[in-house]
Amino acid sequence: MLKRITITCVIWWLLVLNLAMQPVQAQSDVLDRILITVNGSPITESEIEQRSKFLIYLTSDGNQSSLTLDVARQRATDDAIVFRLLQQRANEIGIGLTLEEIDERIALEFESRNISEDVFLSDLSEHGFSIDVFRQTVSETLLRDKLVQQIVTPRILIRDEEIDRYISINQESFQPVDEFNLSVIVVSESLSMNFEQKQLLRQIVRDIEYEIDRGSDFYQVAIAASQFEGIQAGDLGWVRTGDLDPVLAQRITPSKVPQIIGPIVSGSNIFFARINDHQTTIGPELPFVKELHLARIVLQASNQAGSEVNAEQLENLRRTILNGGDFGEIAKVYSHDSSTKQQGGDMGWLPEDSIPFEYLRPLADLEIGDVSPVQQIENIVFIIQFRGIRDASQEQRKRSVVRNRLRNIKLRNEVSNWIDELRETAVIDYRSVF
Known part of the structure; x- marks a missing residue:
């Protein structure tokens, strides 16, 4: 029989994400108690039981799990609450998954771990789990990744002083x-x-x-x-x-x-x-990094109503630019961004990995000289002009390595803080206990 430790290495990394499975269908509406509601969304006893069993399965070495049933239930309960919060947030901002994305991630997992899909699925079945359980686990991980990319990653700012300090402390790594x-x-x-x-x-x-x-x-x-x-x-x-x-x-x-x-x-x-x-x-292997030359026009309001007015005004300015108007001159007159206004909105050359995701996203379909559609983040609306692209210098490539290291360090804390924020603003009602 295939050892538990071999099988569980495929999805061990999923555990640390504090995610689990979608609620399972109750066998009986009478017997399946609602234990918790998260903003009105129910978590049932059968779901917690299923999650608990799957956690024990994942942490088993073939004979014994590192989790007791009580600990597994506590973790499963927390996982279920977190998933509800993530799912609700995704629905609010229109983030979803496609079957192709899920299938691609599953295929990559088997390929990267060099484990036969048939053997893995056979072991799942032997322990009472279906492929749907695994697919749902992967789906939740993908959903989390998308939310983190769109909501959490833009919060992480890596300042030049932080990069300089890191390089100074780790001089030997950059000889x-x-x-x-x-x-x-x-x-x-x-x-x-x-x-x-x-x-x-x-x-x-x-x-x-x-x-x-x-x-x-x-x-x-x-x-x-x-x-x-x-x-x-x-x-x-x-x-x-x-x-x-x-x-x-x-x-x-x-x-x-x-x-x-x-x-x-x-x-x-x-x-x-x-x-x-x-x-x-x-010293370290330096990645190939591109630098982008961007310019922006930003309008900011104090409330949503003001943002709607600004969005309409900015769309009119964009049309003027598309009809031959000078982006720089229009930015000097209308932009609210004090850091670039006097430069005609010019942001200069920026390493691609230092540019916020919300700026990179509209650039995907632009050619040099093009202007993006109007974008909105909360009460801020903006347009981006794509002015050029080039290979980064060796110094910028070095700084890119450090920037990514610092970002990964900060990301763990930011994700934890973000989930805490979701909990604090949620209505979580504990109706019953085991």
Whole structure:
């Protein structure tokens, strides 16, 4: 029998999200007591029982769960309340899920965990659970992720001073690292080769060395050599010093790039390397980051009625811009954003990962020069002009790494605070207990 620990690793991460399953259908309206209501939405005894059993299943190692029944019920009750709050909030702002999204997430889970779907579903069935239970668990996780992305993530502000402080404290993590762009010719002797084949390879090595010494083009030599069995040639791209063969790393002289080195013996291989280029990068692997050039016009009101008036006014301004009006001049006259008003709404070049989600969302369908439809966040309405895009500098890529680290640290606390806010404003009525 498949061990519990193997199966539960597929969905263990779901537990920490404090989410669980949708209410199950009561077998009897008489027997299925309503234990709690959350803003009028009932949580029944059968749902808590089902959630409790599933939590015990997930935390079982095959023989025993790390949760007692009482603890499982407490967690299941809390999970049910949180899910009601999330579901109600999603309905308020129009967030939903498609079957395709759910199926895609399930497929990714099985693929990433390298566990057969048939084996997993068989184990679920053996313990009294259906695929619908798992689908619902995944659905709740997806819904939570969408809500967090739209509501919580925009709250997280990472200031430049925080990034500077992090880099200052963690200087060792950002020490310069040499990278080299390489092309290689690799000659490999295999145990299956006979004496004549090995002799031929050794002669080819001498021929390659001769051609390189006389100044022949490395790429032409590589193409000719790669026609023979046991010889491979190609570009390796950018490789960090620490990932190079130690003998090769010792023989590279950055100031002499481009440089050809070889032959170098490494195990059963003999290789030649052409060092095409050299660059110095920052310690951690830096992601490729884009910078966007944006401008905005913002109108802010003190209440919803004022926002509706502003939205209509901003739509008229947008039409004026689309008909040839100057975005910058209109921003200087009408925008309420004091930080960009005098610059004609210009926000400058911004790393993509530092731009709030509500600004990125309307950019998805825009070309350079386009203006977004009117967007609204509470009592603020705005339009965005997409002015340009470029690759971020190495320094900005480094700061992007730090920004993401700090954002992930803050996100956990923000999610917890947000759920607490939902609880505080909800009407939760505990009607009965087990």
